[in-house]
Amino acid sequence: MDAYSLPKNDANFAELTPLTFIHRAALAYGNHASVVYENITFTWKQTYERCLRLAAWLQSFGIRKNDVVSILAPNVPALYESHFGVPMAGAVLNTINTRLDAAAIAGILRHSGAKILFVDHQLLSLATDALSTLTSRPEVVLIDDISSTKRCASFGLQYEQVLASANPVAYPPVPVTNEWDAIALNYTSGTTSEPKGVVYSHRGAYLSTMTLLLQWGVGLQPVYLWSLPMFHCNGWTFTWGMAARGGTNVCLRSPSARNMYQAISRHGVTHMCGAPVLFNTLLDPTECRQLTRPVHMLTGGAPPPAALLESIESVGFRITHAYGITEATGPALVCEWQQAWNRLPAAEKARLKARQGVGALTLADIDVKDKETMISVPRDGVTQGEICLRGSSIMKGYFKNKKDTDAAFKNGWFLTGDVGVMHPDGYIEIKDRSKDVIISGGENISSVEVEAALYRHPMVLEAAVVAMPHPHWGETPCAFIVLKEYASNEAGIEEGDIISYCRDKLSHYMVPRKVVFLEELPKTSTGKIQKFILRDVAKRMQKNNPKGDANYSRRVVREINDINRHPEARVEHVMALSRL
Numbered sequence: 001m002d003a004y005s006l007p008k009n010d011a012n013f014a015e016l017t018p019l020t021f022i023h024r025a026a027l028a029y030g031n032h033a034s035v036v037y038e039n040i041t042f043t044w045k046q047t048y049e050r051c052l053r054l055a056a057w058l059q060s061f062g063i064r065k066n067d068v069v070s071i072l073a074p075n076v077p078a079l080y081e082s083h084f085g086v087p088m089a090g091a092v093l094n095t096i097n098t099r100l101d102a103a104a105i106a107g108i109l110r111h112s113g114a115k116i117l118f119v120d121h122q123l124l125s126l127a128t129d130a131l132s133t134l135t136s137r138p139e140v141v142l143i144d145d146i147s148s149t150k151r152c153a154s155f156g157l158q159y160e161q162v163l164a165s166a167n168p169v170a171y172p173p174v175p176v177t178n179e180w181d182a183i184a185l186n187y188t189s190g191t192t193s194e195p196k197g198v199v200y201s202h203r204g205a206y207l208s209t210m211t212l213l214l215q216w217g218v219g220l221q222p223v224y225l226w227s228l229p230m231f232h233c234n235g236w237t238f239t240w241g242m243a244a245r246g247g248t249n250v251c252l253r254s255p256s257a258r259n260m261y262q263a264i265s266r267h268g269v270t271h272m273c274g275a276p277v278l279f280n281t282l283l284d285p286t287e288c289r290q291l292t293r294p295v296h297m298l299t300g301g302a303p304p305p306a307a308l309l310e311s312i313e314s315v316g317f318r319i320t321h322a323y324g325i326t327e328a329t330g331p332a333l334v335c336e337w338q339q340a341w342n343r344l345p346a347a348e349k350a351r352l353k354a355r356q357g358v359g360a361l362t363l364a365d366i367d368v369k370d371k372e373t374m375i376s377v378p379r380d381g382v383t384q385g386e387i388c389l390r391g392s393s394i395m396k397g398y399f400k401n402k403k404d405t406d407a408a409f410k411n412g413w414f415l416t417g418d419v420g421v422m423h424p425d426g427y428i429e430i431k432d433r434s435k436d437v438i439i440s441g442g443e444n445i446s447s448v449e450v451e452a453a454l455y456r457h458p459m460v461l462e463a464a465v466v467a468m469p470h471p472h473w474g475e476t477p478c479a480f481i482v483l484k485e486y487a488s489n490e491a492g493i494e495e496g497d498i499i500s501y502c503r504d505k506l507s508h509y510m511v512p513r514k515v516v517f518l519e520e521l522p523k524t525s526t527g528k529i530q531k532f533i534l535r536d537v538a539k540r541m542q543k544n545n546p547k548g549d550a551n552y553s554r555r556v557v558r559e560i561n562d563i564n565r566h567p568e569a570r571v572e573h574v575m576a577l578s579r580l
């Protein structure tokens with residue numbers, strides 16, 4: 001037999017799936033802590049057993065291959081277990097963002113056609129509101145509070161009871177017979193458009209998990225703090241990844257600065273992830289502590305300003321920066337650190353680290369291309385184009401959405417919708433989301449670059465820059481800023497101070513023409529600034545208040561601040577804004 005015609009067989013070819021990790025974890029790290037939550041600690045043997053039980057119960061309840069099973073829960077053990085238990089039943093896991101409102105949750109349940117919805121006991125009324133609007137409803141299983149001896153009031157189906165009643169011998173895990181089968185369905189966070197249901201394959205999930213462990217350098221038995229919601233791209237694959245490394249998952253219901261610092265010292269946390277917005281939480285002067293041992297943090301989801309990178313590293317966090325997108329099964333570019341950069345001054349290091357980086361190992365290729373011609377832009381760090389990706393961790397497509405699936409792929413590439421440049425050293429730097437680029441007098445202004453300059457101002461806590469219509473230039477930058485000492489504004493910073501600060505740092509055409517001070521910026525539940533709200537506000541301010549009447553501006557600021565203070569009344573406030 002020549003090398004070419006040697007056949008595949010069950011011994012030399014297995015479908016790739018992250019489900020193999022948990023079986024191995026039970027054997028290799030059986031007595032080691034797998035999941036820690038408040039006063040509860042499970043071992044890998046126990047977690048595996050619980051996942052087997054979950055898979056068995058789902059099958060006995062009638063769940064079949066490719067059925068969607070949804071879960072609405074914060075980072076509690078049941079959410080972790082669902083990452084294995086649900087696909088072990090042959091089903092597709094749909095983790096739902098816990099900060100969505102009832103209408104958005106109902107939209108996901110309707111669109112996904114979920115057969116079962118697991119709901120955390122604290123989110124039951126939210127789920128009930130969502131379910132009340134549906135004509136066809138999934139079966140609901142209540143996730144009771146395992147950390148409390150006080151049982152929840154009795155409910156039809158309860159998580160701990162269904163696990164106890166399951167029979168894994170009668171219903172063993174459904175084997176994965178095709179690695180292209182779906183493992184998860186994740187809805188995008190809707191920062192720029194309506195949420196879309198992104199479908200991952202077992203193969204993509206496996207490869208992404210392996211890649212990220214490798215590129216982040218995660219060694220054996222890490223202690224991983226769940227500061228990132230597991231519902232966000234399956235915790236950037238580290239749900240599966242912790243089983244692969246025999247790690248300990250430290251689950252937190254609420255990742256406040258106090259809870260995170262406590263968990264770090266109590267459990268000896270070694271790794272955690274989070275969007276850059278988490279840096280501000282951790283740097284809160286009342287809670288921030290110097291770490292006694294370094295904690296490795298993978299950040300992404302939004303551009304981390306170089307100035308913030310410097311601050312968070314000074315506390316003892318070792319930051320790795322990655323660029324991710326739901327459609328690429330989480331992180332797709334990693335700013336891999338080159339040894340030679342260690343000799344550079346701190347500010348230069350932070351500037352290099354703020355770039356999004358090189359492709360994840362599992363990707364076949366990455367590029368920055370002219371979106372129309374699909375020709376690569378020169379590697380000059382200046383010419384902008386669309387960031388394009390191809391490889392095995394790219395989604396299968398959007399669930400029940402052929403139009404958007406077709407539009408997402410072009411000439412064998414996945415189009416990210418992000419504008420970037422390719423540096424001569426092969427590192428990609430994002431300049432903006434296509435929709436956020438400001439076009440002023442024919443020049444493209446990267447809102448990210450203007451924000452980076454603003455973050456260097458010692459009194460700026462957060463900044464977002466959007467386009468404001470301009471009668472002559474078409475658009476000009478409008479900055480929304482949260483000051484470090486907003487409440488007292490002791491420093492007395494005013495619009496003119498910020499503008500003249502920017503004049504020193506930026507080309508004239510990039511300097512914001514308008515600066516609005518807010519208490520907080522409107523954000524999605526994944527910590528992304530909702531620029532579409534700010535863009536809308538900037539548009540209205542220009543249209544209805546071209547002379548900059550202070551009373552009008554104050555009303556706008558009040559409405560945006562109210563959106564942040566009362567997220568549950570967001571719709572009313574956005575409507576109030578639209579009337580201004």
Ligand SMILES: Nc1ncnc2c1ncn2[C@@H]1O[C@H](COP(=O)(O)OP(=O)(O)OP(=O)(O)O)[C@@H](O)[C@H]1O
Nearest residue numbers: 188189190191192193301302303322323324325326
């Ligand atoms: N390291 C990073 N630096 C800059 N931007 C990033 C980084 N990582 C992710 N992003 C941004 O986040 C986007 C991906 O976000 P995600 O997949 O969570 O959905 P979303 O953008 O919030 O939702 P939607 O696509 O519905 O608007 C990327 O396209 C990019 O714009």
